[in-house]
Amino acid sequence: DGGITQSPKYLFRKEGQNVTLSCEQNLNHDAMYWYRQDPGQGLRLIYYSQIVNDFQKGDIAEGYSVSREKKESFPLTVTSAQKNPTAFYLCASSISASPATQYFGPGTRLTVL
Amino acid sequence: AQKVTQAQTEISVVEKEDVTLDCVYETRDTTYYLFWYKQPPSGELVFLIRRNSFDEQNEISGRYSWNFQKSTSSFNFTITASQVVDSAVYFCALSAPGTASKLTFGTGTRLQVTL
Numbered sequence: 001d002g003g004i005t006q007s008p009k010y011l012f013r014k015e016g017q018n019v020t021l022s023c024e025q026n027l028n029h030d031a032m033y034w035y036r037q038d039p040g041q042g043l044r045l046i047y048y049s050q051i052v053n054d055f056q057k058g059d060i061a062e063g064y065s066v067s068r069e070k071k072e073s074f075p076l077t078v079t080s081a082q083k084n085p086t087a088f089y090l091c092a093s094s095i096s097a098s099p100a101t102q103y104f105g106p107g108t109r110l111t112v113l
Numbered sequence: 114a115q116k117v118t119q120a121q122t123e124i125s126v127v128e129k130e131d132v133t134l135d136c137v138y139e140t141r142d143t144t145y146y147l148f149w150y151k152q153p154p155s156g157e158l159v160f161l162i163r164r165n166s167f168d169e170q171n172e173i174s175g176r177y178s179w180n181f182q183k184s185t186s187s188f189n190f191t192i193t194a195s196q197v198v199d200s201a202v203y204f205c206a207l208s209a210p211g212t213a214s215k216l217t218f219g220t221g222t223r224l225q226v227t228l
Binding site: 031033040041042043044045048058088090092094096099100101102103104105106107109 | 117122146148150155156157158159160163204208209210214215216218219220221
């Protein structure tokens, strides 16, 4: 089945540790996105990538980093510089950069202890 | 700047009632796209509908219908004869051409449907 996978579903880390969230898609989509969702709030864009080896900052990129070495993969690293990393992280992809419908993965819930 | 407002934080209805979720948007673009997504308790956002600014026809899909009115900058979503499986958080979102399809989301409306 085609789709977007994110692993793991739940992730726990100690404060000060970097952590990498996985996002893989087999939809042959060009563009991929990372969003953060906090309780009672909408989604906020962290980073996005329109093509391999290229990505741009979203609205809340500070404390995060990404890479796009393969079309199928767009991992997100939450660094120790992120002041409040505990959140629900959602990855999405779309068939083309603009305009296009984004399809979402199941999300990763990160808790920093 | 783009903005999406979902003023209803939470709505509770009894099964089989009709319910309308409101969405008001702000944009300076003449061409734009509006979306509705559903987020069930599992967390994954499920795409429901996309509308472009030139198409003001209402859309109906089964028990779901959408009313797009440019005059009031609204894109409301109605569920007819609600069911318990409709319980979820619903998000309205806005995108404009040339923005790499970046979505501006509202804060969501939590719908609780009870028996």
